[in-house]
Each structure stands twice: as structure tokens, then as C-alpha cells.
Amino acid sequence: MALNKQKSAAEAVAALRDGMTIGIGGWGPRRKPMALVREILRSPLKDLTVVSYGGPDVGMLCAAGKVKKLIFAFVTMDAIPLEPYYRKARESGAIQVEEYDEGMFEWGLRAAGMRMSFLPTRVGLATDVLAKNPQLKTIASPYADGEVYVAMPALKLDAALIHVNEADRLGNTLVRGHDTFFDHLYARAADHVIVSSEQVHEKLELDADTAKLNPFERYLVHSVVAAAGGAHPTYLGPNYGWDMEHLKRYNASASEEGGWAKYVEEFVSVGEAAYQTQIGGAERLAKLKLPVF
Amino acid sequence: MSDLAPATLAELMIVAASEAWRDNGEVLASGITTIPRLGASLAKLTHSPELLMTDSESYLVSEPVPLGPRGDTSNGGYRPKYEGYMSFERVFECVWGGKRHAMIGPTQIDRWGQTNLSAVGPDYAKPKSAVLGVRGLPGNSICHINSLFVPNHGPRVFVAGEVDMVSGVGYKPERWGPGMKQDYVDLRLIVTDLCVLDFSGPDHAIRVKSLHPGVSFEQVQTATGFPLLQAENLGETPLPTAEQLAIIRKLDPHNLRGMVLKNDPPALRAAA
Numbered sequence: 001m002a003l004n005k006q007k008s009a010a011e012a013v014a015a016l017r018d019g020m021t022i023g024i025g026g027w028g029p030r031r032k033p034m035a036l037v038r039e040i041l042r043s044p045l046k047d048l049t050v051v052s053y054g055g056p057d058v059g060m061l062c063a064a065g066k067v068k069k070l071i072f073a074f075v076t077m078d079a080i081p082l083e084p085y086y087r088k089a090r091e092s093g094a095i096q097v098e099e100y101d102e103g104m105f106e107w108g109l110r111a112a113g114m115r116m117s118f119l120p121t122r123v124g125l126a127t128d129v130l131a132k133n134p135q136l137k138t139i140a141s142p143y144a145d146g147e148v149y150v151a152m153p154a155l156k157l158d159a160a161l162i163h164v165n166e167a168d169r170l171g172n173t174l175v176r177g178h179d180t181f182f183d184h185l186y187a188r189a190a191d192h193v194i195v196s197s198e199q200v201h202e203k204l205e206l207d208a209d210t211a212k213l214n215p216f217e218r219y220l221v222h223s224v225v226a227a228a229g230g231a232h233p234t235y236l237g238p239n240y241g242w243d244m245e246h247l248k249r250y251n252a253s254a255s256e257e258g259g260w261a262k263y264v265e266e267f268v269s270v271g272e273a274a275y276q277t278q279i280g281g282a283e284r285l286a287k288l289k290l291p292v293f
Numbered sequence: 294m295s296d297l298a299p300a301t302l303a304e305l306m307i308v309a310a311s312e313a314w315r316d317n318g319e320v321l322a323s324g325i326t327t328i329p330r331l332g333a334s335l336a337k338l339t340h341s342p343e344l345l346m347t348d349s350e351s352y353l354v355s356e357p358v359p360l361g362p363r364g365d366t367s368n369g370g371y372r373p374k375y376e377g378y379m380s381f382e383r384v385f386e387c388v389w390g391g392k393r394h395a396m397i398g399p400t401q402i403d404r405w406g407q408t409n410l411s412a413v414g415p416d417y418a419k420p421k422s423a424v425l426g427v428r429g430l431p432g433n434s435i436c437h438i439n440s441l442f443v444p445n446h447g448p449r450v451f452v453a454g455e456v457d458m459v460s461g462v463g464y465k466p467e468r469w470g471p472g473m474k475q476d477y478v479d480l481r482l483i484v485t486d487l488c489v490l491d492f493s494g495p496d497h498a499i500r501v502k503s504l505h506p507g508v509s510f511e512q513v514q515t516a517t518g519f520p521l522l523q524a525e526n527l528g529e530t531p532l533p534t535a536e537q538l539a540i541i542r543k544l545d546p547h548n549l550r551g552m553v554l555k556n557d558p559p560a561l562r563a564a565a
Contacts, residue, residue: 128458
């Protein structure tokens, strides 16, 4: 087999450059590619434009000063509604923002994946999303109705980071959770896709029902990184729930003197293997109950 | 209701919230956070069984799911009754098609029904308080029916001027340019800890529809940053019936509703 896209996290992240626009899959505290985020935290990368339905991925990148600009609709950890490091960055004016409605955001990714410059939508009209994003323009229907829409520009990504349950070395992926969110759109919108996976197989050989869990085609994928526990501390259905204890600790660090530096020292600088040991290993992951809503 | 503890204010607000979904037809009822969700659930279990609901994750359920831990399904714990699928992507499609009535709790509301969930303070680049982000408010508000929930009725929520970052649209004419379609904007109720308001005044002005027991119109006006109208038939928000209380308490076995309002006050304040 000629195709082997498997790389270490460090090798995969080495393909990223300062100033890139990077999309991060998942949603809030759900199925975030946190092992790849931690690898970015350890790298010298800077001045990133981060595009995310944001959770602790955004908070940590803000805390580490990696973010020049954030393109987002929200940042939250759900059970802890307000993300502390996002708030700090936002309230101190440390980051530029491009704020969209959740659906406009989807539309932007979709436009990029379809190689369109924009897609029309009613959403955003009569709100300050237009006022705060002066680059946004409206467009009138060329048909008899003449209705005026927002022309939501394509959210083109230099790279996308996505975490999945299973993958193979060719770049085939399976998402086994209840919802695939918008990861397929991130993959289509990006020039370069890095997938991290709980398990990496030599070659997936699937029955038809399982093959339906494949969210996007392997030709979109450039790197496959083995990362067991790679979504921790976020929720990866059906493997493990979010780690509230860890998220609380992370949240508390934001109000401690030098709290982020301590978090980094304990959980980031040590490397991914030591991180997984620190949080209690596979045994602890298996004990993290799936959230009940 | 002799064997039932007296209704709490949270329970009265759940009943008031459930009224928002009466006669909506077959739409997705999305009550976000404890009291709105229990309101939607109560609506479906009483006057509006035709409503669609989800398990608050990704499936449609034929019966509202109780809140909080459900116990082990192999040992008599609650098992959700799935009837379909509703991923986030499908929720967006539902929103744009208009088949939804959501009730959410924004950080700020203004006299035009515009809402803010993004950032508080005069400087957007350096806000006094960064909240969540506009989330789905721009889309929800311009596409389908919406109601609002306010657990702490006061002038910081009901602001004097315009909200700091208009996230959800409202009825302010200056915001609507030529050719912009306002037809689907449909704001219904605001359920607060003091009263129920609607948008039935002239040009959708906000009116007090009913006052919770023991609350005066003046008290509500003082807690609101803009002038309010009174409904002609301004009355008292009804107390939950015994049937409603039983349903609410079954839907919320861990009493999460008791943690929404400070000190979980009784519905009849005099009883405090």
C-alpha cells in the first residue's frame, strides 16, 4: 500500500505555519482534537486565526497567546458556561474577533468547501453581526422578489484539525458519536486536514452499516495521528464523557496567580504520553461517564 | 393538592412558560435551560402533544426526557423514547425552515425585543463582560417563533437603550433596510421572575400580560429600563394546578428547578 498518512502529532503540526487560518472541529466541549491543540501549545506557532465552534480548544490557544484572531459564534464548556481564558483574551482586547451566527458560520464553511465566494442567507440581517463586521456585504435577489440577503463569505481554512473514533493510514475515518457536528464541512473548507484518532488501523474493512459512520472522504485527509484519549478533557461519544473534574481545575487555574503557567507545566509541557498518565490513563477515560442532557 | 408541597415560583414560571407553546402546531419546541425546558415538556404532556422535542442532544423523542441522571436503564432507569434524529445540522435546517419555537435566556433585552448574548459594555473590542457569543440568536430570531426567559428581572437585563450587541433581531424599524424580510420575526412571551410580558402593544411594544402573585405593576416598571404598557385584561399569573405540579415534579426528579432562582422562593410570596 503506497498510501500511508500516519504521522506523529509533532510531524503533523510541523506542517502548520505562523499566521495560518486553522479550523478546529467538534462543538464546545465535545469531540475536540485536544491532543493536536496541546501539540500546538508546545510548538512555536503564533499569530493564528482560529475558526471554531469554541470550547476549551479556543480558551487554551488564547491563554497561550497563539491567537491573533478568532472567528466564532460562541465559546463555552456547557456545564461551565463561560470559558475563562476566552473571556480574559476578549475583555483585555488581546484578540481580534469575527463573530457570526452559528448558521452563518456553517454557511461560510459550506461556501469554502463548494469553492464559492459566498452563500446568501437572511441570517445576520438587522443585527450587530453586520455592524461589527463591516467587511460583510448584502446582496439583492436577482429575481422578482428582490429580497436582500447577507452574502456570507467563504470561511476558507489553511488547515483543519479533527478528532475521530477510528481511522486508518489511508485517511478513512469513522465518527461513532451521536452527532458528527460540522466536521465534514471543516474538512471540505481546508487545504490541509490533520485527523487525530483514538485508534489507527492499517486499513479499515467495514460492513455497510459501519461505513455509514464515515463523515468525509479520505482524499481530504493529509495526516493521521494516533491519539488515544485525544479529545480529553472534552466528550467523545461513545468512548468517554467530558472530564468535569479536569475542566473545573482548568477553569479555576484562570483565577489563580500564574495559574495558566502551572497548568502548562503540569499538563502540556510534559508531552502527550505523560498527559495521559497525569489524567489517569485509559482506566480513568473508561470511567468518565457520558453526559446526560 | 393537599399531599403536595406548595408551588414554588420556579414551578409557576414553568407553567407560564408552557403557555408559550400552546397552539403552535407541529413545531420543534426548544426550551433552553431548566425552566424553559420544563415549560416545553409540560406543554407537550398537557395541552400540546403535537409538539416535537429532542433529548437535548441529537434525537427526537416522543415523550419529554426527565432532567438529570436517569439511573441504570437495565435496572428500571428511564429509557428515552426515540422517534427520530435531530443532529445539530438538522436543527439548523429546522431553524431556517421556520418550524421551531425556542425559549432562551439572553443577557440583555431592549424595548424592541432585541437580545444580546455576546458582550456587555460600550466597547465591543474590549467588552466589560464577554458572555457566550451571538450563538444562534441572529438565525433563530429572524427565522422562527421565539420567547424569552429572565430569572432575574432588573434594569441590567431590560436595558434603557439598545442592547450592547444586537444578537437577536427585534422590531426596531431603523434596523430593517429596504428589501430585508421581517415577516418571520415572531416574538411571543417573556417569562420573568416578576411577570409575563408579551409584544402585543402598538408596533409590538412590550406589555405586562400578567403579574406573579404579590407583584405590582410599579415594581415591574421600576425593575425595567424602559416604559412598559399594561394589558387591558392584566391579571395574575395562575398558580400551577395539582396535575401540572405532579408532572413537573416527575419530569425533574432531582429538583434542578429549585436551583434556578435565588433561595427558591414560593409562588405566593406572602408565604415566604
